[in-house]
Amino acid sequence: MVRDLCMFAGFNEDSRIVWFKISYSKGPGSLSVISDFLEKENAFIKFGHIDNITQETGEYSIFTELKKDTDLDELAGKIKELEIVSAVEHGVSEFGMIYSVDFPQNVIGVRGVMSRALTIVDIIKTLNQSVPHAEGLLTLSGLRGGVDAAKYFKSVMPINNSNFASMIAELFRAVGWGILEIDCSPETYEGKIIVKDSFIADVYGRSEQPVCAFMSGYFAGYLTEYFGKNISVREVSCKATGKDVCEYIISLAPSSAVKEYQLRGEIK
Amino acid sequence: MIRQPNVILGNDKLLVTMGRKGEIFGLFYPRRDHAQHAEESFACIHTGDRLLWTNDIEWHSSQNYVEDTNIVSTKLYHDSGIKISILDLVHPEVPVLIRRFKVQSQKKISGKFFYFSNLNVGETSKKNSAFCDSDARLLAQYWQNYNIGIYARPEFTEWQIGKAMDTIWWTNSKYDMEDGKLQRNKEDIGNINNAVGWDLDLGAGETNEFVIYIGAASSRSMLYKRMHELSKLPLEHIFEKTREYWVMWLSKKHVLKMPGIEGYNNLRQELFNAYNRALLMLYLLNDHEYGSFVAAPEFDSNFEKCGGYGFCWNRDSSELVLALKRSGYPEYCDRFFKWCIRTQMPDGSWFQRYWLNGDIAPSWGNFDYSTQIDETGSTLHAMDVYYRTLEGLKKVEFLEDVWVSVLRAAEYLMKRTKSGLHESCTDLWETYYGIFTYTSAAIYAGLMGASHLAEENAESGMARRWKKRADFIKQATIDRFWLQEGYFAKGIIHEKLDKTVDASILGAYIPFRMLSPKEPVERDMILFLIENIQKKLSVPINTGYGIKRYENDAYIDGNPWIVTTLWLSAAMFSFVLDLPNGKEGPYAEEVEKLTNEGIKCLSWALEGATSTGLLPEQVDKSSGKPAWAIPLGWSGSLMLDNIILFDKICRRNAGKQE
Numbered sequence: 001m002v003r004d005l006c007m008f009a010g011f012n013e014d015s016r017i018v019w020f021k022i023s024y025s026k027g028p029g030s031l032s033v034i035s036d037f038l039e040k041e042n043a044f045i046k047f048g049h050i051d052n053i054t055q056e057t058g059e060y061s062i063f064t065e066l067k068k069d070t071d072l073d074e075l076a077g078k079i080k081e082l083e084i085v086s087a088v089e090h091g092v093s094e095f096g097m098i099y100s101v102d103f104p105q106n107v108i109g110v111r112g113v114m115s116r117a118l119t120i121v122d123i124i125k126t127l128n129q130s131v132p133h134a135e136g137l138l139t140l141s142g143l144r145g146g147v148d149a150a151k152y153f154k155s156v157m158p159i160n161n162s163n164f165a166s167m168i169a170e171l172f173r174a175v176g177w178g179i180l181e182i183d184c185s186p187e188t189y190e191g192k193i194i195v196k197d198s199f200i201a202d203v204y205g206r207s208e209q210p211v212c213a214f215m216s217g218y219f220a221g222y223l224t225e226y227f228g229k230n231i232s233v234r235e236v237s238c239k240a241t242g243k244d245v246c247e248y249i250i251s252l253a254p255s256s257a258v259k260e261y262q263l264r265g266e267i268k
Numbered sequence: 269m270i271r272q273p274n275v276i277l278g279n280d281k282l283l284v285t286m287g288r289k290g291e292i293f294g295l296f297y298p299r300r301d302h303a304q305h306a307e308e309s310f311a312c313i314h315t316g317d318r319l320l321w322t323n324d325i326e327w328h329s330s331q332n333y334v335e336d337t338n339i340v341s342t343k344l345y346h347d348s349g350i351k352i353s354i355l356d357l358v359h360p361e362v363p364v365l366i367r368r369f370k371v372q373s374q375k376k377i378s379g380k381f382f383y384f385s386n387l388n389v390g391e392t393s394k395k396n397s398a399f400c401d402s403d404a405r406l407l408a409q410y411w412q413n414y415n416i417g418i419y420a421r422p423e424f425t426e427w428q429i430g431k432a433m434d435t436i437w438w439t440n441s442k443y444d445m446e447d448g449k450l451q452r453n454k455e456d457i458g459n460i461n462n463a464v465g466w467d468l469d470l471g472a473g474e475t476n477e478f479v480i481y482i483g484a485a486s487s488r489s490m491l492y493k494r495m496h497e498l499s500k501l502p503l504e505h506i507f508e509k510t511r512e513y514w515v516m517w518l519s520k521k522h523v524l525k526m527p528g529i530e531g532y533n534n535l536r537q538e539l540f541n542a543y544n545r546a547l548l549m550l551y552l553l554n555d556h557e558y559g560s561f562v563a564a565p566e567f568d569s570n571f572e573k574c575g576g577y578g579f580c581w582n583r584d585s586s587e588l589v590l591a592l593k594r595s596g597y598p599e600y601c602d603r604f605f606k607w608c609i610r611t612q613m614p615d616g617s618w619f620q621r622y623w624l625n626g627d628i629a630p631s632w633g634n635f636d637y638s639t640q641i642d643e644t645g646s647t648l649h650a651m652d653v654y655y656r657t658l659e660g661l662k663k664v665e666f667l668e669d670v671w672v673s674v675l676r677a678a679e680y681l682m683k684r685t686k687s688g689l690h691e692s693c694t695d696l697w698e699t700y701y702g703i704f705t706y707t708s709a710a711i712y713a714g715l716m717g718a719s720h721l722a723e724e725n726a727e728s729g730m731a732r733r734w735k736k737r738a739d740f741i742k743q744a745t746i747d748r749f750w751l752q753e754g755y756f757a758k759g760i761i762h763e764k765l766d767k768t769v770d771a772s773i774l775g776a777y778i779p780f781r782m783l784s785p786k787e788p789v790e791r792d793m794i795l796f797l798i799e800n801i802q803k804k805l806s807v808p809i810n811t812g813y814g815i816k817r818y819e820n821d822a823y824i825d826g827n828p829w830i831v832t833t834l835w836l837s838a839a840m841f842s843f844v845l846d847l848p849n850g851k852e853g854p855y856a857e858e859v860e861k862l863t864n865e866g867i868k869c870l871s872w873a874l875e876g877a878t879s880t881g882l883l884p885e886q887v888d889k890s891s892g893k894p895a896w897a898i899p900l901g902w903s904g905s906l907m908l909d910n911i912i913l914f915d916k917i918c919r920r921n922a923g924k925q926e
Contacts, residue, residue: 132393133433133459143437213435220437230438253438255451 015065017093018043018072019101022060022079023086026052030084034060037082041075042066057086061101063093107175108152117176117199124200124214139217146221154226161186164226168219177215184250189227193219193248201239201246210238212246219248229253270568272898274331275880276549277338277356280556282363282484285565288331288879290342290354290367291323293567295387295416297363297484300555300562301578301624303391304569305416308461309482311369313350313468314380314448320346333880337514338548339507340880349374359506360513362494364483368503371468372475381468382445383418383480386432386461390414391569393432398462399455400427406495407462408488415488419481419495424464426450432461479503517551518544522596524915527922532867538874543911545881546904547595550588553901555624559603561585562624564885564897571630573824575698577897579621579629582608582643583696584902586650587779591905593654594912601654605666608647609673616680617644620698633694641684641693642707645714648677649780652717655724671725678718678734681711685737688744695759696772697817704759706772708745712738713780742782754796758818769804770818771832773797778839785846795858798839802865805832810892812872824896827886830873834906837869841913845920863917870910873903883907 024030035045043064051059066072076088093099105112127134153159153167165182172180178198184191195201195215204211216233223231230253237247271293273285278296285294292309296302313320320326322344331342342354355368371381389396390411398409405423409416428450430439437443441463444451450465470476481498485491498506524543526536553561566578585604592600611626613619620633620640633639651670658666684691690711695704715738722731749757749765756773758766774797776782783790806813807828814828815836840862847855876887876894883903884894 136431136434136437136459139435139437140433140440143443216435217437224438232436232438234435253436 012065015067017063017099018066019061019063019091019093019099020076020079021089021101024058024060024084025086026056026058027084031060033082033084034079037079038064041078043075108149108171117203121200121203124211125204135213138213142214142217143221146218147225150222150225159226168222184223186227189229189231189250189252191250193233193250195246198239198246204240206242207240209241210235211240212238216248223250270572272567272896273565274878275333275340275882276552276565276899277340277358278552279358279360279363282358282365283552283565284358284365286340286356287323289323289327289329289344290356294565295482296565299624300553301566303414304566305387305389305391305414307386307388309385309387311352312382312384312445313371314382314445315377316379316448319445320350322352331879334511336518336544337511338552339510357507357510359498360510362483362498364481364494364498366503366506367480367482369478369480370475371470372473373470374472376472377468377470379468380448380465381476381478382463382465384441384445384461384463385418387416389416393459396460397457398429398460400429402454404492406492407464408491409460409462410488413486415485415491417483417491417495418464419483419499420464421479421499422466424466426465427452427463429453429456429460429462431456432459514548518547520596521547522594522912524911526915526918528918535867535871539870539911539914541881542874542907546883546907549882549899549904550592550901554600558624558626559600559607560622560624561588561901563902564900567897575632580624581621582618582647586646588901588905590650590653591908593657595908605651605654605670609670612673612676616676617641618647637692637701638694640696640698641681641690642696642710644677644680645710648674648714649710649717652720655721667721667725671721674718674721678715681715682734682737685711685741688740689748699823700761702759702761705745705749705756706775708741709775709780709782712741712782715741745782750793753800755800756797768819769800771801771805771815771835774801774835774839778835778842785843794843798836798843801836807889809887809889810872810875812868814872814876814887824886825889827889827895829886830876830883830900830903831885831906833869834873834903834910837866838906838910838913840866841910841917844917845913866914870914873907
């Protein structure tokens with residue numbers, strides 16, 4: 001997931017946002033030793049992230065705001081002299097708006113990027129306005145992502161009927177895509193997904209048609225990969241059309257051609 | 269999507285373009301320019317747990333033509349130990365592509381062999397319809413009177429027709445293949461794709477064979493009949509018939525000898541091969557009904573990065589038919605000039621470019637100021653060059669056929685050159701508006717040709733008038749554009765003399781002969797031109813240098829072009845042949861130098877070809893690989909011209925030694 005990312009509102013000409021990545025040996029009170037020392041040096045921690053690299057060692061990434069004339073090399077050197085500290089890296093965010101210690105970022109096993117929702121929605125809008133079969137194209141685009149997410153979850157932890165829904169809900173929340181409520185029967189493969197604050201519908205603006213085909217595809221891919229059966233997910237209600245939430249219907253895809261599907265009749 | 273082919277094949281009605289892994293990029297029927305029915309079409313293996321798409325980067329490939337034919341052999345190797353040999357041929361008489369796949373594996377496989385196609389029949393993804401006749405085992409997709417069918421031996425055992433780009437994604441054939449089992453949907457409409465499949469059960473080292481027929485027809489019943497009849501014939505029989513067809517067609521060619529070039533390693537054989545390949549390639553670019561040629565098979569139909577190439581330009585085609593005539597195929601001139609008579613504009617000019625049936629094509633040259641006057645000059649020039657080769661009744665009949673067209677075209681050129689230099693128009697590279705050396709030379713040659721034809725037609729008054737104007741144009745071009753640095757300026761652009769060195773100024777000598785090596789001053793001018801173009805436009809890549817179009821060329825990275833490089837060598841060889849006494853005369857040193865430099869250019873062009881020997885438009889200046897339009901007809905015709913010129917030099921030298 002995204003780590004060591006710090007965002008600050010405002011810009012102070014007299015100070016700089018400085019980060020330190022401190023490798024330390026674990027022991028009772030180790031972290032306190034570091035934070036106490038920094039406080040003595042007037043380096044108040046604004047954000048901290050602790051990574052337990054091994055049983056014996058850890059990594060502590062902190063962001064702090066320091067006066068411009070602070071000698072950073074000297075301060076880093078002093079931290080390094082602490083008995084529990086083995087290595088110190090540091091850097092400066094010149095503009096103090098957004099800064100990440102880690103590059104590149106990582107989202108469920110592969111490289112991730114941060115984006116404003118509007119940036120993605122602009123792509124979706126352009127497709128909807130200019131490309132034939134945009135809804136199908138967006139569904140297929142989402143489908144692959146959903147399949148990959150389910151594959152990743154399977155590879156790192158046991159996934160079963162009791163947690164498959166909460167896993168994707170957690171992912172959606174973490175990456176800022178929306179808040180999910182999933183009700184899906186593993187026996188009938190039928191159910192419903194409600195997305196509150198879908199990032200697409202939220203910033204798309206008013207539309208007469210549902211606009212979250214990408215998410216339909218993502219859910220379909222995730223559930224298809226998990227169940228091992230082709231799953232249809234269709235958005236039946238969208239916040240962009242004036243509804244409170246986005247709602248999706250889950251059903252088993254027909255195993256043979258169904259004219260109602262082909263000719264766009266109502267899906268039973 | 270822009271994809272450059274590595275190989276092409278076809279017959280009179282069908283043109284197929286393919287990538288280096290045997291994946292189909294284009295299926296043109298019934299014309300070379302329209303309609304292009306295939307977006308994707310290639311094989312895929314399901315190993316039991318995953319799909320191996322044969323166009324994937326995981327496969328290594330080698331590809332070549334079966335010697336002296338338009339039959340293609342492609343070999344694919346996968347790191348997992350699977351090998352696929354593909355033999356592709358188009359039956360000489362019916363528009364059916366036959367694809368034989370031999371699949372071999374080092375390890376046991378229990379999976380599927382799939383053949384996937386995303387067809388846009390009628391060159392549209394809209395309103396298509398497809399069905400699988402499970403009794404006849406024929407899968408067909410159609411739009412209006414275009415019918416494309418897929419049939420196979422052995423018969424496919426499963427199939428799918430599904431939506432290619434839709435929310436009901438599970439019907440999509442591409443996704444349907446992932447579980448190793450097709451859903452057998454028998455019909456669908458809209459933007460659709462399809463797949464057919466067979467069981468693939470291979471023991472270690474065993475081979476399975478699948479023969480796929482992809483045919484085209486103007487009606488459903490004809491499609492059925494074609495597939496049915498063809499599938500009854502043994503593949504070996506069709507292969508032999510097809511091979512024989514190409515070999516027989518090539519046997520009509522002007523025979524090369526090239527005595528005395530043993531010292532150049534394998535050059536003689538390479539040139540023989542290149543000669544045959546250029547001829548076979550030009551066959552495939554020509555519309556046998558109308559006589560026109562596509563400049564190259566279309567690969568950018570959305571005009572994403574250029575204006576497209578799947579149209580007929582008079583400039584290119586005039587050169588093509590003359591090269592084919594010199595190579596022993598005069599019938600292409602006859603058909604093309606008939607097409608020219610039919611397509612001439614009301615004002616006597618020819619349009620920028622046409623569809624092969626003669627309709628005007630999408631253009632950025634719709635006005636007098638944006639048209640390309642050189643194309644009218646080129647066409648007239650070519651008519652006269654061809655006329656001079658004819659004899660007897662044929663000569664009389666040709667003149668009778670073209671005379672009105674010649675008259676109208678010459679008067680158009682007269683109208684646009686009242687001051688000696690032509691009125692502003694677009695240059696041959698279709699980039700600049702202005703007045704150009706190349707265009708002036710083309711007009712000069714056009715009027716000189718027209719003058720000769722008028723003389724032959726007993727119209728001496730017109731002949732004198734047109735020749736007088738031609739001489740005036742020549743003098744004006746030399747007076748205004750010849751620079752003391754020893755070359756022609758590109759022309760006048762934005763009302764200023766543009767001194768950029770442009771390879772097209774070679775046109776003043778070859779092919780338009782505005783400068784004559786028989787005149788001492790002009791002989792020196794030609795030598796200066798050659799020298800300056802070499803000096804200013806050479807781009808070192810591969811084992812030699814290629815010539816770019818002009819200084820600061822920005823089109824597709826400003827690569828060196830096969831056309832300009834072979835244009836330069838053609839000028840060198842022509843100059844050698846134009847000099848009296850060749851190697852023995854006062855220009856002996858120049859003769860040897862120019863011959864050797866010309867050979868270097870030829871070798872460089874051969875190095876820039878695809879693995880199958882097709883000549884591209886350009887060679888990538890960084891990688892040395894074929895670039896942009898592949899194959900380009902104009903590159904092929906210049907290769908023919910160069911080889912014939914070089915053959916003449918060899919024969920002349922050998923004759924003297926004897």
